[in-house]
Every structure is written in structure tokens, then in C-alpha cells.
Amino acid sequence: MAEHECVQLVPIFSELGSEQLDTIESIVRHHHYPAGSTLFGADDPLDSLMIVANGQVKVYQLAANGREQLLYLLQTGDIDGEAALFENQRRTSFGEALVPTDVCSIRRSDFQDLMQKYPSISINVLNVFGKRLNQLERQTTSTATESVEARLANYITETAAALKTDTFKLPLKKKDLATFLGTTPESISRKLALFERQGLITQKPGKVIEINDADQLLLTE
Amino acid sequence: MAEHECVQLVPIFSELGSEQLDTIESIVRHHHYPAGSTLFGADDPLDSLMIVANGQVKVYQLAANGREQLLYLLQTGDIDGEAALFENQRRTSFGEALVPTDVCSIRRSDFQDLMQKYPSISINVLNVFGKRLNQLERQTTSTATESVEARLANYITETAAALKTDTFKLPLKKKDLATFLGTTPESISRKLALFERQGLITQKPGKVIEINDADQLLLTE
DNA sequence: TGAATTTCTTGACGGCCGTCAAGTTCTGAT
DNA sequence: ATCAGAACTTGACGGCCGTCAAGAAATTCA
Known part of the structure; x- marks a missing residue:
């Protein structure tokens, strides 16, 4: 693995220098999942932000009646775990690797420190969330009316x-x-x-x- | 109207001091809308963040087939216009005052400057977006499966x-x-x-x- | 490559719910 | 309080689409 391997290719860190990327790299944990494996379950404690370093991840949500809803198809560079950013929240979705997948994760408190230190990160994350919100708004409207x-x-x-x-x-x-x-x-x-x-x-x-x-x-x- | 009138009661500015609130107050524009009036249309240029200072706002989205979907019911202190945060985006929703409503708006570039200057704002906005994402995820799942x-x-x-x-x-x-x-x-x-x-x-x-x-x-x- | 398993397709059927219509209740302005 | 207009309710009807089932096609793994 190259240095900064997963950290480097993630858009939310795009405006940071090499030194800052080193800092981040020292914080993240690396994971690898074979195709078809479960990355996280609906009951896992929700305390980390997940970054897809390589691969594809399906993110499902479980409805009350037991049906599954595919919410996102994450690609390399995408992030998940927005709910990790605030406390007292339980995950209601679960993720599954579509192909062999590398993931980096950052604990909530560490990520919050990072955002305080480097405001550009927060703004990048805001952009990601904003786009995802738009996508979901359209999806909701679409399934409800068409x-x-x-x-x-x-x-x-x-x-x-x-x-x-x-x-x-x-x-x-x-x-x-x-x-x-x-x-x-x-x-x-x-x-x-x-x-x-x-x-x-x-x-x-x-x-x-x-x-x-x-x-x-x-x-x- | 009291000083800081709308700015003071908005959660996203909650961690700022009086002096900083003055700065923000000098940036925002105030608007008032009677009940039933349209705040913004689906074709308006999307360049401002909107803050509901007092009242209630229905936010609709228009589907391709002409049907309307009610996405949010904004209350006092809620914000809208997340898409304003990144460029080259057109609004696809429209807002309507449910009761007489006061609104403050901040231009995109001004708000981006604010977030750079006061990182706590970005983090608060992230929390708002995160909650809204969760709500939308559940709504999508619900309409699609139940x-x-x-x-x-x-x-x-x-x-x-x-x-x-x-x-x-x-x-x-x-x-x-x-x-x-x-x-x-x-x-x-x-x-x-x-x-x-x-x-x-x-x-x-x-x-x-x-x-x-x-x-x-x-x-x- | 070949067999086993998963995925996909097509048909038949039925129920949920959207549409249209007409009558009733509610609301708000005078 | 009254009245006009909006909002709501209820019934009848029909179509979209979900379910079940069985056979066909495709994918996986040895």
C-alpha cells in the first residue's frame, strides 16, 4: 500500500497538504472485506466515519415490515456514517461489500477534532451531504409520485x-x-x-x- | 424587532458570541411573507441560505409528472437551501408560507466566508444535514416499502x-x-x-x- | 467444462389504492 | 350569524403492480 493510500484519494481531504495527510493517516484504521461480506450491521454502535478506499458498497435500510431498501451504492472515495457525527444515534442501515473492498474508518471524536482544525474538511463534507440530500429528495419524490x-x-x-x-x-x-x-x-x-x-x-x-x-x-x- | 432577532434564535449560530452575531446580523437580509405566499420558486437562482425566523414554511418538490411532494415542514429556527452551498445547482423545490413568516437569508459567498471563519457553524450545519438525511432515508424507505x-x-x-x-x-x-x-x-x-x-x-x-x-x-x- | 445454484422471465390472479363524482362538513370573511 | 368557497367524506370502479409458481437462462465453482 502506498502512503496516504486511502486518505489521498478522498475528495473531502482534497485541500490538505502532505503533512496534514500524514496526521490523518495516523488516525485512520484500515479494513479489508471480501466480496459479499457485511461491513456493518443495523445494530452496530455508530461511532465512526467510513471511507471507501477501493471497491463498492451497498448500503441498505431495513423497514419496519422487514423489507430492505437500497439507499446508496458507494464507490471509491465515497463516505458513509454521517450519523456518526452526532451523538446518541443508532445506525439503522447496514452495508455490504459488492466486490472486494478496502475501507478506512475514523472515530467520531477524531474526525470532529479534524474538522475543528481544518475547516475545509467540514465544507467538503457539507458538499457531499448536500448532494446526497438532493439525491434523496428526488428519490423520495420519485417513489412517492411516479x-x-x-x-x-x-x-x-x-x-x-x-x-x-x-x-x-x-x-x-x-x-x-x-x-x-x-x-x-x-x-x-x-x-x-x-x-x-x-x-x-x-x-x-x-x-x-x-x-x-x-x-x-x-x-x- | 430586537437586535439579532433572527440570528439569535438559530441553533446553527448557537456557539457564537454577541460580537460575532453582530457581524452576521449585518450580513443577513430580512424578508416577511404573508400566509399562503410563495417564498421561492422551482426556477429561482439558488444562491442563498434561508433561515426561518418566525413562522412555518412548507417545502415542496415538483415531480416530472407535475405532482407535488411535500418534503419538509420548516419551523422557526430551521434552515433551507443546503444546495446553495455548492455551485451550479438549480433549485428543484419551492417554498410556501403556511402562516405569516419572517425569513432571513444569507448569500452563498457570505455564508461560506462565515463557515471558514467560525468552524462551529459548519459543524452545526453538518448536524442539521445529518438529521435531515436520516429523516429522508427513513421517508424514502417508508414510501417505497410500506x-x-x-x-x-x-x-x-x-x-x-x-x-x-x-x-x-x-x-x-x-x-x-x-x-x-x-x-x-x-x-x-x-x-x-x-x-x-x-x-x-x-x-x-x-x-x-x-x-x-x-x-x-x-x-x- | 459441466453441474449446481442463483438469477431471471413469464403467466395468472388478486388486492391495494388512485380516480372520478356527488354530497357533506368545515372555515373564514363579511 | 350568514354565506360562499374550500376541505373533507364516502361510494363505485378500474388499473397498476405485488405475489406465487414454474420453467428458462445465467453465473459460479470445482
């Missing part, structure tokens, strides 16, 4: 736009995609088949999708 | 718990409550009538509800 068909169409076009390509592989299994969109794997299969019959997309083996008519997809209600 | 019946039962018990009383007045019209819970006024009427038939609650004139069996309400699926 049909499964519209949500799926949106997801496809947004994913394609993010990847800047019309042909891409779905990054999630249908079951995960279903809990993310607030529906079921069966409904996703059906709606994709419908889009294909309408000529809007083409499905290829290996969860690969090609978009034929993005404009029309967005008009889906 | 029935209207369960969501309404939850809302009732949570509101009662927050007010520490079994008898309370619904703070919103059924139409607003409906968009908040991701359903319709008709469904709310029906479910409340159902709860009453089951003996779980008693409805009284003036949107007042008395909870008879909170435990059973929470078991609603």
Missing part, C-alpha cells in the same frame, strides 16, 4: 447519461435494482420487456442494455 | 410522540398530509375512518385525533 415504469425509465436514462454511453451493463442485480427503485424484480423484468417491445431499448445478454430512443423513454409515465 | 396504512399509522404515532400527548391536532390539511405521505386525501380519510372503526383512534372536530391504542397502531401493516 409509476414503476417512469422510475425505471428515469434510472436507465440517468445511468446512461452518467456513463456517457447508450449501451451499458446494469451495475446491480435485478433484486437490488428493485429495492432501490421501490419495486420487485418481476416488475423490472416486465417493464424492460415492455420497453423492448416498444422499441425504446434492446436487451442483450449479461444485463447489457442499449438505449434506442432516450427522448421517448423520458416521456414514459 | 403500505399507505402503515405510513399513516407511523405518522400519527410519531407526531403524538413528538408532542408528548395522545390527543393532538393534525398540523396539515389532508391534501398536504397526502403529498407528504405519498398518497391522496381520499385514502387518508378512508384509513383514518378504518382506524376509528378498529378502535385505535378517535376523530374529533377540527382535525383533532385521539390515540386509543398506540401499540396496536404500530403493528399496522
Whole structure:
């Protein structure tokens, strides 16, 4: 592992100098998780901020009725554990490594010291939270007001736009995609088949999708 | 108006001294809105943080299909405009005064200067955002996985718990409550009538509800 | 590569809940 | 207090989509 390995590539520390990164590196703890393993559970004490140094992490929340909701798909450089920043809070979500994943964690009190010392960190974290808030606001509105068909169409076009390509592989299994969109794997299969019959997309083996008519997809209600 | 009028009562400035509050007071702009008026629209340039000095504000988001989603009910001391903190962002929500409301606003650049100067502000804002993130995560999970019946039962018990009383007045019209819970006024009427038939609650004139069996309400699926 | 397991697809069915409509109650301004 | 308009309630109806089931396809691991 290189020096500053995980600390260096994290956007929230982007404005710090090499010396300050050394300080931080001495504080963080490193972990490695194999694919499919659980990083933290819904009942774990919530006292650390987590940084994804390498890999992908699914973050789920458990509803009262036992159903799971996929909230975030964390990529390298993403952070989780915002609730760790204030006291007396219990974690209500759990995380699972999608691929072999390296994680750094910083204890709450240490991170609070860091933010006091380097205000740029707080501001960077604020930006991350602000973006996440926006994303969640849109997701809430979307699941509450739009049909499964519209949500799926949106997801496809947004994913394609993010990847800047019309042909891409779905990054999630249908079951995960279903809990993310607030529906079921069966409904996703059906709606994709419908889009294909309408000529809007083409499905290829290996969860690969090609978009034929993005404009029309967005008009889906 | 007293000195520091709006600035003083806002939690995010709680750790500042009188002199620093003077500085802030000189930066903020004051506004007053009569009940029912629009504070900001979905297309307004998004360059200020808003502080509710007195009153109540409904914050809606507009879905692609034209439907409205009530996201927050801001009270005195609450803030809005997190997205104002980073650039190149357009507002996608709009706010409406529920009662006559006083608001202070701070321009983005001014607020960023403040956070650099007084790190405690950033940390307070982080706490606010963290709580809001948690709330939104639960709301997303709830609308995506639970029935209207369960969501309404939850809302009732949570509101009662927050007010520490079994008898309370619904703070919103059924139409607003409906968009908040991701359903319709008709469904709310029906479910409340159902709860009453089951003996779980008693409805009284003036949107007042008395909870008879909170435990059973929470078991609603 | 081949077999076992997981994931996916498609059909049939039913229930939840959104929509429309009409009547009733509530509210607030005069 | 009265009245106009808004908000609410209740019924009837229908469609979306979740559930269950069974077979097909894909992925994993030896």
C-alpha cells in the first residue's frame, strides 16, 4: 500500500497538504472485506466515519415490515456514517461489500477534532451531504409520485447519461435494482420487456442494455 | 424587532458570541411573507441560505409528472437551501408560507466566508444535514416499502410522540398530509375512518385525533 | 467444462389504492 | 350569524403492480 493510500484519494481531504495527510493517516484504521461480506450491521454502535478506499458498497435500510431498501451504492472515495457525527444515534442501515473492498474508518471524536482544525474538511463534507440530500429528495419524490415504469425509465436514462454511453451493463442485480427503485424484480423484468417491445431499448445478454430512443423513454409515465 | 432577532434564535449560530452575531446580523437580509405566499420558486437562482425566523414554511418538490411532494415542514429556527452551498445547482423545490413568516437569508459567498471563519457553524450545519438525511432515508424507505396504512399509522404515532400527548391536532390539511405521505386525501380519510372503526383512534372536530391504542397502531401493516 | 445454484422471465390472479363524482362538513370573511 | 368557497367524506370502479409458481437462462465453482 502506498502512503496516504486511502486518505489521498478522498475528495473531502482534497485541500490538505502532505503533512496534514500524514496526521490523518495516523488516525485512520484500515479494513479489508471480501466480496459479499457485511461491513456493518443495523445494530452496530455508530461511532465512526467510513471511507471507501477501493471497491463498492451497498448500503441498505431495513423497514419496519422487514423489507430492505437500497439507499446508496458507494464507490471509491465515497463516505458513509454521517450519523456518526452526532451523538446518541443508532445506525439503522447496514452495508455490504459488492466486490472486494478496502475501507478506512475514523472515530467520531477524531474526525470532529479534524474538522475543528481544518475547516475545509467540514465544507467538503457539507458538499457531499448536500448532494446526497438532493439525491434523496428526488428519490423520495420519485417513489412517492411516479409509476414503476417512469422510475425505471428515469434510472436507465440517468445511468446512461452518467456513463456517457447508450449501451451499458446494469451495475446491480435485478433484486437490488428493485429495492432501490421501490419495486420487485418481476416488475423490472416486465417493464424492460415492455420497453423492448416498444422499441425504446434492446436487451442483450449479461444485463447489457442499449438505449434506442432516450427522448421517448423520458416521456414514459 | 430586537437586535439579532433572527440570528439569535438559530441553533446553527448557537456557539457564537454577541460580537460575532453582530457581524452576521449585518450580513443577513430580512424578508416577511404573508400566509399562503410563495417564498421561492422551482426556477429561482439558488444562491442563498434561508433561515426561518418566525413562522412555518412548507417545502415542496415538483415531480416530472407535475405532482407535488411535500418534503419538509420548516419551523422557526430551521434552515433551507443546503444546495446553495455548492455551485451550479438549480433549485428543484419551492417554498410556501403556511402562516405569516419572517425569513432571513444569507448569500452563498457570505455564508461560506462565515463557515471558514467560525468552524462551529459548519459543524452545526453538518448536524442539521445529518438529521435531515436520516429523516429522508427513513421517508424514502417508508414510501417505497410500506403500505399507505402503515405510513399513516407511523405518522400519527410519531407526531403524538413528538408532542408528548395522545390527543393532538393534525398540523396539515389532508391534501398536504397526502403529498407528504405519498398518497391522496381520499385514502387518508378512508384509513383514518378504518382506524376509528378498529378502535385505535378517535376523530374529533377540527382535525383533532385521539390515540386509543398506540401499540396496536404500530403493528399496522 | 459441466453441474449446481442463483438469477431471471413469464403467466395468472388478486388486492391495494388512485380516480372520478356527488354530497357533506368545515372555515373564514363579511 | 350568514354565506360562499374550500376541505373533507364516502361510494363505485378500474388499473397498476405485488405475489406465487414454474420453467428458462445465467453465473459460479470445482
